[in-house]
Amino acid sequence: MKGLQYGKYTFTCKLDAPAILPEYKGSTFRGVFGTAFKHAVCALKHPTCDDCPLRRHCLYTVVFETPLAVSPKSDLRVSATPHPFVLQPPKTRKQNFAQGDAFQFTLLLFGEVNAQFRYFFHAFQEAGMTGIGKRINGRRPSFHIIDIHSGGQSIYASETGLPTNENGVEWLTVTSGSTSEKTDRVHLTLKSPLRFKFKNRIERDLPFHLLVRAMLRRISSLFIAYADGEPNLDYKGLLERAEKVRTAKKHLFWHDWERYSNRQKQRMPMSGIAGDIVYEGELDEFMPFIDICSKLNIGKNTAFGLGKIGCFRHSIMS
Template structure:
C-alpha cells in the first residue's frame, strides 16, 4: 500500500517520489429525461472536451496549433497531442493525459427527470490547481445537455455538490469552491522484499480494460501483462506529473511476475461503440471484463497494484476504462 504520512497541510509520501492526485466526487440530478449508452465514459469525456474548450478558449476561430496561447491553454494541455505542436514528436509514445473521468456506474440507458447520478473526476499533478475550470465546464454541460435528443432536447443536469476527501467543497447553492489546496500526494512507498509465502489475489475489472502486449489487444490477462501495464502507467504519470518515476527493479519485477499463475479466470471480451466527432465516425472500443484470481509470491506486487487501482491502467483511461479493484486472500 502507498505509505502516507498525514500532516497539517498535506499528505506526503514517506519513501520515493510522489504525485498529487485529486479525486473529486460529483453528485448530480437530471433536469430532463435522458437517453445515454450503457457505458457512459465516452459520452461524458466527449461533451467535457467541447465544454472545456468553450470555457477556456480565447481565440475560438483558430486551430490549437495556430494559437499563440497553446503552451498555456488548459484545453490544449489535456486534449491535444504533443505531435500537433511538434512534428518531431510524431511516432513517439503518447504522453498520458492528467485526468480520468469515472462515469456513472449505472448501466441504465433511460433515465428520468429527477434521477440522481454521480461520477468521479481524477486529476494528476499541477492540473489540480485548475479545478475551477473543470467544475465550470461540467456545470456548463448540465446547461447544454448530454445524450441523445428527446423531443428536440438533450438531458440537462445540475451539479448539486462536489466532494473531496469526503468533504463538500462545492454546492449548487453557493456556486463557489471552498478555499484550500486540493489533491493528496500518493506513491509506492518502500516496496516490500519478495517473500516465499504464496497467496491469492483476486482482480475484478470494474470497467473494460484495453491492453496491448506484443502490439496486439489482449483478450486474456496473464499477471505479467497486468504488472507491465501498471508499471508503465505509474512510471509515465509520475515522470510527467509527479516527482519522477519510482526507482524500481522493473525487469526483475516483470520476470518474477511471469512466475505468478492465473488459477481461476472469468474474463470475457466486452464490445462497446463510441462516436468520434473529431473523426466523424463510430468506433468499436472493446476491452476485457470480468475477474481473475492469481496465485504466487505476490507480496512485492501489492503496492504496485494498489496504486494502479487508483490510477487505472491500459488504453483510453480518460474515458474511465481500466479501473479495477483487488482483494487479497491469504
C-alpha cells in the same frame, strides 16, 4: 520525493428533464466534457489548436493535447504522454432516466492541474446547461450539480453554487520491494473494460505478467509527465518474477464497444477485457502497484473511464 498529486472529485448531479443515455456512458460524458472545457478556457476560439499563438500556455492544450514527454528507461514502450485526468462515468447501466433522477461521476486529476479545478467545475456546469444524451423533442436534457465530494468531505457550497477552496488532493508515491504483509492470493475485478496492447496487438487475456506490465507502464508515464520523474524500479526483475505468478481462477469476457469520434469522423474501437481473475503466488512486492493502480486506471483510453480495477481480496500466508 513528493510523488504524484492525485485529486479525486465525485460529482452528484440531478437531471432537469427525462434523459436517454447509453449503457456504458464513458464516451458520452467525455464528449460533452471536452466540448465544454474548450469553450470554458479557450480565449481565441480558433477552430483547431495547431496555429493558436496561446497553444503553449493554454489549459485546454495541457489537458487534451498533451505533447510526448515520456522517455522511460523501463523499455515498456510508452508511446504517448497520458492525459492528466480520468473521467469515470456513472456506474449504472440504466439507460432511461426520469426528470429529477440523480447520478454520479468521478473526475481524477493528476499533477498541477489540481490547482485549476475550478475550470473543470465550470466546464461541467456548462455541460449541464448544454445537455447530455439523446435529443428529446429537439434538445438534449440538461442537468445541474448538487454536490462534489473530495477527500471524504463535501467541497461544494450550495449557497453560492461554487466549490470551496478545500479539496482532498493527496500525494501518491511508489515503493519497490516486499512489504511486511505477505500475500499469496489476490482477487482482481475489472470494473470497466481493460484495453491494452502486447507485441503490437490487443490482448484478450490477462496473465499476471501482462497486468504488471500495464501497471508499470501507467505508473511510469504518469510520474514522468506529472511528478518527480520515472520511479527507480527494477522493471526487468519485476516482470521476470511476475511470470512465476499463476492464474488460479478467471471469469473474463470480451466487452464489445465502440464510439464515434467527431474529430476523426469515424467509429473507433474501444472494446476490452472485463470480469474477474484470481492470482496466486509470491505477490507481496506487487501489492503496492495494484493498490496505486486501483486509483489511476490502466491500459488504453483511460480518459473515457476504461481500465478501472478494484475489489481485491488478499489471502495472507501463514
